[in-house]
Amino acid sequence: QEFTADDPMEVALVLHGTLGDKSFFDSAAAGMERAEAELPVDVTIIEAGLDRGRWEPALADAADQGFDVIIAGTWEMNGFMQDLAPDYPDQKFILFDDTPDFSTGEFGNIIAITYKTSTAAYLAGYAAAMISETGKLGEILGVEGSTVVEFAVGFEQGAMAANPDVEVTRAVAGSFTDPAKGKELALAQFSQGVDVVFPIAGGTGIGALQAARDEGMWAVGVDSDQAEIFEPSDPEQAAVIFTSVEKKIGDSLFDVLEQTLDGTAAYGTTLLLGLADGAVGISKNDYYMESVPEEVRTQVDEIEQQIINGEITVDSVM
Amino acid sequence: MSADRKPNKLNSFLREGARALSALLIALVVAFVIVLLTSEEPMEAFHTFLTAPVGSARTRGLWIDDVAKLTLTGLCFSLVFQARQFSLGAQGQVYVGGLFAALVALSPIGTTWLAIPLGMLAAMLAGAAYGFLPGYAKARFGASEIVSSLMLNYIAIRVVNWIVRAHLAPEGSGQLMSPEFPDAAIYPALIPGTRFDLGILFALIAVGVVWFLIFRTAWGLKLRLVGDNARFAEYAGIPSKAIMVSAMTVSGAIGGLLGSVYVQGRAFGRIAIDFDANLAFEGILVAIVARNKPLAVPVVAIAYGYLRQGAQFMGLRSDVPTEMLAVVQALIILLVASQFTFPGQKLFARLMRRDGQAAKTEAPGT
């Protein structure tokens, strides 16, 4: 079927949460915005909210409403999509950040996108350990779910590679919406000698970034280039985020939509995206250039190449 | 034998009903105004709000599922409120109940026909135990049940979340939920492919059971007398503390049952972290609007569940921002809870008065 600007492809992005997290969902939404601008698609973003009981209905409702393509993400939505997709064979489904088991051959209308997030986190961990003066790094996790832990394992492995004596402490906030708590957790880590913090905790994490700003410590951003986000409103905040572990969900969704339009998208398979595809990576912006010494940057680039070549294997929980 | 006069229940029922309906109407008007202000296609959005819950078998299933859950949590609160105990522990009971139902479902029993009855039983026992705690602390030490039950909620949520993450989720998956239960452990759907499952049946049975317990058993009468005047109850030989603790325990069992309905129902079929999304708490609203009357609880749940679903679908299908739904919901609660005076009410009162006066004079000697 040909889609045109007058008869665009109807796309629904079903979020099992709400917009405004400044990372995961916002990144997906940004991809949709770009798609709407550049492709003959018409996007509806459906926020299913924080109630788990509402997620499956939201997805089913999108299918019922007849969208051509329905997008959802992570293991949380994976099961629902697997249950639903076979009943709507004429519609297409995109699952990001998790994959169904395609070997059964049932899911011909699903395409899955997964990211080698831990490889990018590995690079950040390496750089963080190198610029740390105390040899102590801190992580602040929202909850210990796979999407979050995936960042942490790569980060820890990279840090160990740079400095086998490095100490990485993990604190779990238990919430993605408590910035005051995130800030306290980071402050506590700083007072115990940590000088680089890596929050992987949505809104809670923003509090941790602020703690780094106030205390003049380093921070690693998550999901998007968070230094760039803060730059216009809070340059001081941006300046302590020496890099971010980026997972370019929006871009990859854009690409898959584009391929769907021209018929090259490989439905029924998983796209495994990594450093080589530019779908994950660390931000190498001005702050990175300024904060990270030249030789460390060179080493990071070398390691990146080694990971791409398979010379270094990075752990994963996915 | 002359017939007794009955307190005029029908009249007060009609009055209550009329009041609730008019409040509802005002709330709908307010909701419509909000939709008008925030939507490009207000008529369509509002149409979704009003009709979506009955739009298809699937949406009806969602509505009924909500009704079942709201009914159970409403009952849970009504029962303790009847005994004048302000335990807010339903949420904690739902969590421990859900956990124990999940443990049964994930054990070898999970694949047998015993999975559902035993899962429910385990959930109810766990919920009852969790309801018993604040009751006991109050009876024994005089510890405020409001505080202890609230704190026990927070504790239950975190502990259950931990067990789900660290012990029930598939090893190394990082998923914050258990694998799906075996089919035998999940409530069968009454209408295939929807959430219209055994949950609503259990909820209605629970309504009947609670009504029967409260109004037809000696225990229920004792419970109401204790709630009315605990000192009098003691005086009359009713062990008021034991009754109070037992009420909180029975209410806990209902909360536990709701836990089972959650995890073993078709909506989930597994246990996940944070699975109740605060619905357990909305039982307070249902109980208060229903004036703690067990038979009114499902009626309120049906109406409230409908509005809740309608708002949800408006959020999913229209451009009304999701946040506005909360605002609409809040206004509905505020308005339904309020008492209005309408112009006609004075006249009505006067008519009623004549009635009452006649009653006064003819009463003696009947």
Place this chain on the structure above:
Amino acid sequence: MNRIIEARGITRIYPGGTVANDGVSLTVNEGEVHAVVGENGAGKSTLMKILFGIEKPDEGTLVVDGQEARFDGPKDAIDRGVGMVFQHFSLVPSFSVYENVVLGSEPAAGVRFDRAAAIKRVRELSEQFRLRVDPEAQTRALPVGQQQRVEILKALYREAKILILDEPTAVLAPQEVEELFTAIRSLVKQGRTVIFIAHKLPEVLAISDRITVMRAGKTVGEVASSEVTEPELASMMVGREVALRVDRSTHDGPRAITVEGLTLKADTGVTLAEDLSLNVHEGEIVGLVGVEGNGQAELLEAVAGLRSAAKGDIRLKDRSLLGLSVLERRGMGVSSIPEDRLAEGLAVNSSTAENLVATRLSDPRFVRKGLLDRAAIRENARTLIERFSIRVGGPEFKINTLSGGNMQKVVVARELAEQPELLLVNQPTRGVDLGATQFIWKSITDARDGGAAVLLSSADLSELLALSDRLVVFYKGRIVAAFHNSEDLTAETLGSFMLGAETQDEAVMKAALR
């Protein structure tokens, strides 16, 4: 004489439809004690509430000091010099006396509440009007008599010229009544006017100058106290002759209840009653005499099973009651009419039928296998409502739709539904009108004649003297005197023992304790 307050053609219809006042008129002269009498529910309290601005009349006018007055609330009434002491006190229990007195118009120093000034003023007032009470005591801990003084002080503090006292004597012991009358006389002497409501006609005649009589929401007449006798007044109120006469017991049965060396302690270890020994025989009423707080109420509680004994024994027909629960004792035939019907005698939001079976929830007639037999419960209620002529719409009507007197009848009906072995009675006719008093007395003596042993406590000495076969006087937790009732025994004699002014010979007491 100067008319200080006047109500003309007042009509008040409550939302439920009750016509509480139906064209009522009342005229009160300056500097007099004006009594208002009438049966329960005659509309006295309602009229007073209207004078105090709490209820608004549907029709009619108020005239204060010759000027028409419209009260939108108590504040307006207070401003016009009206003060009121309610039937049920309105004092904050945890506040101290002076705080309750000044509440609402506190002396202040800047933003600060000037406690010293408040205490001083309360002390002055209490001396000026002979209303003795410690300004710094906690209200909760005061006996009712003193709480009432606090209420009166409250009105006086607000410079009330007209003081309304709604059934002030109902809760008072005889000496307290005397003290109250002294205070009232001192008030009148200092130019204040008092409106006084009471059910006990001797009190009314003793204190008032003029009397307005109400019946069924209407004024039926106004008389000067000096020109009317008690029976005349009673028949004006009720519309027929009323005689409060009790037949003495003729029956002399075996010993039913034995209290032996009983000592009762509070949780703190403070002794409430010590070494109590007394017996009650079948078919006999033993009156417990004493100023409130001297151990009578505690004895009744201990027998009922609401209080444990530190020492001694209580036996009913040779079986010890100690260690038995309230329910088990009730099962043995113990019945009990409590002091405060609202606090411990009734569940007011429950139906009349339910209240009437509340003490019999393990009786197989009403409860089988844990299930209620609703037909039997309703039938029981119908029977009792008829037998005790309780004015209520029907078994399903809630207790809070009844008047106080009828509430008391529900309690009496429940406790006397079956012939008890042992009947415990505390303040049976408090706040109850003549007719109902007559009825309740009759019920108690009927139980006695049926063979019940009765322990009766009352603040009303005339009630004790009217009903008791023997009387036992309590003072400071001990039994200090005992009497066989006879025509010679007077309230004065009892009074001097009650106050510990006189002691009785051991042997005489022994003999009277049987």
Place this chain on the structure above:
Amino acid sequence: MTELIAAVFSVTFFVTVIRATTPLLFATIGGLISDLSGALNVALEGMMLIAALTSVIVSVYAPWWIAVLAGCGAGALLGALMGFFHLRLKADVILVGFGVNILATGGTVFILALATGGDKGTSINLPSKSIPRVELPFLENIPVLNLLSGHSLLSWLAGFTVFAVWYFLYRTPRGLWLRGVGEYPAAPEAAGINVTGVRMWSLVASGAFAGLGGAQLAMFNYIGFTRDMTAGRGFIALGAVLLGARHPVGALLAALLFGVFEALSIVMPNLFNWIPGELIQTIPFLVTVIALILFSIRAQRALKARGVATH
């Protein structure tokens, strides 16, 4: 273990405790006032949330103290709203409270989106201000006294508030009215006091204090607004009111107890990696339950000692 002790006896720990306690204390005081006047205020959570957003938005355009006042005012306004529905329209106060909470969760996000031009999660693109920290450099090196340095101005205000509220309740006429209205409304009613008015003002004051708590949370503990950022603190405050025996000093102690264990649950993950995070998070709640029971046992004894029968 030694590390834990070292961490607990550090100045930073103390500062953390005070910081964690301050918003809670304001909310607790707010809850206390309405509770004493006879209305259980379950809307503290929503009041704090709306106040937090209000102060953040106002602080973009005005000095910090105006922003704090605005937060306080927003809370007060919500209190008045509650009063209107509860006192005028006779709605159940708990229902009204939940209504306000739900209104707050949705309303704040909606207004945040309007204020930020579309952001529904955080206010990071609003340059909001913070409440000044009170540094006392001359105390820096004196042990114990150095604990006084580095707190929010509002923390000092909170401490003062406890005293002021105590003074108000127990030393001024209006405090007497308020306590009377809560304990036995018939008495002040008969004394000509406008009971409804007192209740109304109590709800307004309750909201104002909760509002200060929200301002502290969004202008000091964390600077900026994030959806649902109160994260249950309002309900914890509700517990603290009752735990604190409905007395300002009790409220202070209860809030502090909670603050201490909140702070402990913050330093612990870094020291005890092996304890699951969820279990560490339960510590403040467990401690509250235990404290409540211990406190109740003591109160029971005290009651007995005063000779009041408790059966």
